[in-house]
Amino acid sequence: MNRHYANYAVRRVMQAVVVIVLAYVFTFVVISVLPGDPVTSTLRNPQNGFTEEEITRIVAYYGLDRPVYEQLWQAFSRFVTGDLGVSLRSGLPVSRMIGEVLPSTLVLAASALAVALVLAFAIALGTRYLPKRYGQGVLRAFPSLFLSVPNFVIGLLLIQVFAFQLGLFRVIDAEGSLATFFAAVALGIPVSARVTEVLIANLDHEAGQEYASVARSRGLGRTRLFVRHLLKPSSLPVVTVIALVVGELLGGAVITEQIFGRTGIGSLVQRSVTTQDLPVLQAIVALAAVVFVVVNLFADLVYPLLDPRVKPGEVRTRVRAEVAAS
């Protein structure tokens, strides 16, 4: 197993590197498909009153007059050395812009993940304890409901009720702890749906397994059965799910941050898209891919160590399919 595992680890790391490189190129190409360049089109706004000659000189400053492959090569060789380039709009180094807002998004994403996990485990636990006829059906409908409500509606609702009606937090102090909590709820609810679905499905699966009956036949009560037997095998796939929803947390942050007035990666995406600030957008997408790939790499490498049954690379596909289908 050990040599096998080492081989597997090396192969996965190499795959991850290839994916990151391809993701960078893919994003660059997609973004550059855009006809014309964003700087020119903004400068042409008549209110600015620029002459064509002035525009040409400004565009040359940003290097936008060069062919795409040349721009890609330059941007990529800088990216490899950790230089993310300079924003077309703010004129600031992109790494500084991202660095400034990153902590806020990390806090939000981590809180949202915590909310999602607490919610998921609470609901899953509820389905074990509530009577089948009444409470359970409602609980089981939760993930589906969570996935059906647009996250911007959740956000608007939370703000309306908790900030304006009840005055629990100040919207202008978006980084405050309660404001962060509610933003995390808005962001975490759809994520929790994914975790809950997998968790409930696994709990049901495990509880239906023969070993659960056998354990009960050894006189184990419901709680000890849950804690000692069902919890671990059911929660292990959650590791993989968490790795998969990292992307969802980043994507959802675009809307959540906009609604809650937070300044983070999400609102930076929103700004750089509306202003076509390509270097910023490129850097964020590339970094998101790096984060996603690294987190998943980590999950894949750790999983076989947590679950004695699993051969490297096996469960991942199963859980992925489950998540995809949920």
Next chain:
Amino acid sequence: MAPQDRLTLDRAEPQAAPVREPGSLLRAADLSVSYGHHQVVSGVGFGLSHGESLALIGESGSGKSTIARAVLRLGTGRASGRVEFEGQDILSLPERRFRPLRGRRIGFVPQDPGSSLNAVRTIGSQAQEAAALTGERGTAQRKELVLQTFAQVGLDDPRRVYDSYPHQLSGGMLQRVLIGLTVLPRPALIVADEPTSALDVTIQKRILDLLSELRRDLGISLLLITHDLAIAAEHADSLVVLKDGVVQDAGPTTAVFSAPESDYTRRLHADVPALNPDRYRHLRTRRGGEPKIEVSGVTKVFTVEGKPLTAVDDVSFTVAAGTTHALVGESGSGKTTIVRLLLGLEEPGTGGITVAGEEVTGRSHASLRSIRRHLQLVYQNPFTSLDPTWKVERLVREPLDRFGVGTRQERTDRVRAALESVGLEENLLSRRPAALSGGQRQRVAIARSLVLRPDIIVLDEPTSALDVSVQAGIVEVLVSLQAELGLTYVFVSHDLALVRQLADTVSVLRRGRIVESGTVQSVFDSPQQTYTRTLVDSIPQGFA
């Protein structure tokens, strides 16, 4: 898990003192269990005394496992009636008071040892749970108890077992672990739900013997759930025969076995291969014709995780036209690989295979097609061998379409004829496999293999996924078709009793090698090898 303890029963019954009479330990009366509106057990009653054993016999859907679970209150169905254990009606006990009985007084041995232990915890940590039922507090002492018990149930290296994860042990070892954990707290009763049906034949016998031994030595009563009449007769003092949740026959083993009251029991008796070695003799016309299949010196080596694994090692046998040759072996004996080699699905490393005079090895897909017209395969599991999206008519017609046989009308006629020959009604033509029973599906699979009118059919454990009575029907069809069409069969099976019923010649396989071969008569009556003898001995004899 939903609570199943909301049972409303007469609880005014006095707490009778245990007496030594039939049913003094466990007595069920008018027991019914239903899932939703579907009643699966109706008014069943039986009794079991201290130190005795009782077998509940039935095919799938007979409700036997449901009853076992009702006794342990592990099932999800609603039970009504009465189940007295040591004089106490356990159906009406609140869960809180019943739970102490589980494990301590009533033990449970499950069907599939592979899935009956938590895969992410070590055997030892789960064994601790069982040891705790003895009241022993110290972990070290409990471990000592566990290790002793493991030794007692015949596990060679208790310490290694203790530290292992379930997937690191074989099925037989796991079943020993489970039995050990069950007897550890010295319960009064063990409920064993088909404890051996997932195991190889030789191990089956050893496990059953172990159970009987423990019962004798420790004075534990046994409630044995099984579909195998022969096994039941061998290991139980009394029998209850169930069909569709209703008792068909009950009483001491000798009585039920030798003079069954119900038709069902009689039919069941007749369908068990072990008890009727000569059932199909009248249908079998032995014609030692030309050799249809010749396998000579075939070896196949696979590479698994970088290591070579010899699946088939220098195997040779011939099958005469119109006869049945059986390949017998336990799991891992290489019998499936031989089938795949025969069909050209694998290339042998060395050796040659000739089918109907044509060399199979080293041929292209296209030229193999012509051989396959003569050579058809019936798979083990009819639940996976039929495309679930296709209808019966199209499933059976597929070989005709692929080989472009006849006109459309001719094909339709041949499909109908094939279905008729396997005893299926025409109205099934437009059904999909999901709407068929297991036996019907296997008949469809056989019809599909017949429709091209091949000379040879390879039958890869064609009945192992089916009930005995269904199996009997299928075997009947196979045998009469052979008589009618002069087919040659290669019959792969782990069930020696079945082989004895329908094969002419046999090769006994072990770890890829043929250990013994010859006519069925000679191999079964006077086995030369120890292994063959063990196999033959493991055929249940009914009650001895």
Next chain:
Amino acid sequence: MSPARPVARVRVPLTVVLSFAVVALVLSWSLVPDLFTGQDPARGVPADKFRGPSGAHWFGTDHLGRDLFSRVVHGTASSVTSALIAVGIAVVVGGLFGLLAGFLGGWTDTVLARLVDVLLAIPEFLLAVVVVSALGFQTINAAVAVGVSAVGVFARVMRSEVLGTRRAVFVEASYLQGGSRWHILVRHVLPNASRSLASLAVLQFGYSILLIAALAFLGFGDPPPASDWGLLVSVGKDYPLAPWLVYAPALVMIATVLSVNRISRWLRKTD
């Protein structure tokens, strides 16, 4: 033990019936909106602006006095169509990727697998945002973007289904029956692999409605007087004094997606 499969009629739960009813209603809104509302979605009576829900205006009126119910009904076609486009792209492109990768294996599989990894590595919503920003801010482009962002998932599911089906015993059986690769691919692998893809597609339909709405909410969709559901919420949110402008279309959206999810779940169960 052979699990006897009773030939039982499939019983349809009440919630599924309700879900089908909701979906049927929504589909008929999109096909024949005029049957359901007599009011012009684009022309309002400016004097009647910001009227709350009432008998005359079920969902109230908006800032130009237009009937919101009529706008929701007339916006259905665009919301439904764009979600269908998204699903179509995901199913066709993703399905094809998965089919080829799973069936051909080897180099094709390796190359496609890396491409799919890339699509999966970029967070779905971010990918949609990038694609829509490259194509231009219109609902149709948002639909394409959402479709592209789902290609990875569909490819991966299709691939694993194909691999699973390809290894199925009945496929080998067909091969032994003389079936060619093409025959097996088209007649056995595709129908079987598509079954789980179908319930995923239904699910993705609901999810696409939400994603396209989210893009519209951020201003990456069609502008008014179009009345996609997401756009209605997005425009409505600017008028906190008329909360129905947000909640009426939001509820319609939630009901639709919930129903679609329920149906998908049911399809998966009855598979």
Next chain:
Amino acid sequence: MQTSRAVHRARPLGRIIRTITGIAAVIALAACAPGGANPGSGSGEPKPGGDITFLIDSLGDTWIPNNSSISSFQGHVWGHLTDKLVYVDDNGAVSPWIAQSWEQNAEATQFTLHLHPGVTFSDGTPLDAAAVQANLDIWSKGDPARGINPIGLFPKTYDHTEVVDPATVKVFFNAPTLGFIPTLGYHGSILISPKTLAQPAQQQADLSNDIGSGPYVLQSWKQGDSVVLRKRADYNWGPPALNHTGPAYLDTLTYKVVAEPSVRTAAVQSGQADVAYNPSPQELASFKDQGFTTATPRYLGFVSGFAVNTKVAPFDDARVRQALQHGIDRAEIISTVYTKDWLPAESFIQSNVPGATDHSGDFTFDAARAGQLLDEAGWVAGADGVRTKDGRPLELTLYPNPYLATSRSVDELIAQQLGRIGFRVHIQTFDVVTYGERVKVGSPAVPAYEVTRSFIDAGTVAGVLTDANRGENWFGLGQSDQRLVQLGTAVARASNIDERNGVLDQLQGYVLQQGYFVPLTQIVQRIYLQSPRLHGVTYNGIAYANYYTAWLG
């Protein structure tokens, strides 16, 4: 907002070298400005101290001064961090600020500015003639090689500046540039420390490196999120027109980005913030009823309206253009999309621009008249209400202007109104970037370009009418309309305000009678909802709120 025309609207310039004294301006403005601009004044005395939070849609993209000073968003911050050479109030009146006085030659090609002594930037650098020279140069030319744009509307006729002495500069133009002095009060013309200007773009993009001389200095900022300003204790050179000396009253100003308009207004309503920028106009009435202050200052510039492309059929026909003018019900737009605070257009420039005259008679709403004009032009009403001519329907595509939040709603309403007289109106909306790319003046796809443009001097008008002197050629006429060319040239060449005003009146009448421009309403691009406890806010000529004079009650 009530407009009172200032006394120095007509400021004689010319041969006589005239010095405007600060005192005169102070008296004049004290009389009119606060009353008009500050509805919240009057309760108690101003007192120092306090902090306010201003919620804004965005803080734009960059802080490079030249690239951001004219932004509707960053302009708020620049207005407090920096000073300008002159002050222009909401009626276009120009008064001294850092330039205490100025003279010009008769041809309006040379200007001499006399600077306020003792003014320093917050880094201690003196704001002297050299600093002004550096600023004028960078406004005019920018430095594209360093990524620094020029200020677009700065007169292209600028030649150079000479430092006469530390307190005097002389500015030279290569053609008459009557608009130079007013342009110095334009939001682009902010005075930045020469040290900052010498830095590369990446440094200038960091707001903390951008040093001004204004009443506030930067305390902290976070890109895309917020800017906190702290008052400068030694500030003592505010515009005399604002009637306030010494430092500002409020201790800090916090500009905080809240993208959702409803969240901004709700935050002010619930007392969590003091000012919300750009609330939805339709909700203003309700806020007023609840006791909140609303401000809708008009900037100086063009009204909201359409520049019609006469190259695109059928708008090559004056009768069709006039039908557009008469077919639009401005009162309904105001009552539906806006409030009573909005005024219908009287010309194609805002009525507070010096030189604007009332021509509303040329484009009154009259559906019957519009129909008649279309009949005369040969457009026949069809069964579905759409007029056709030679089989072609009467169609018009509108492109709502993304820089004006209400534009979308207005266009939807106009589509309904024009629909009644037989037009089929399509609406095509784009985001800011795509709009900039696809919707251009004179493009054949754009029959009616929706104008939103502020200017500080009416002379700007001359540059848009035709393509003479690299003009913007708004109406697609080139120089084919002799009369228009002639009027435009007269406005541009004028070296005297009185002379120019006369021509300007003729020009307005001619453009509107020809139907070249279809005015809608006077434009309010910046709307403020503010807490009732905030007093003393002033609004300048480009409608930015100034909190130098503001205090909390």
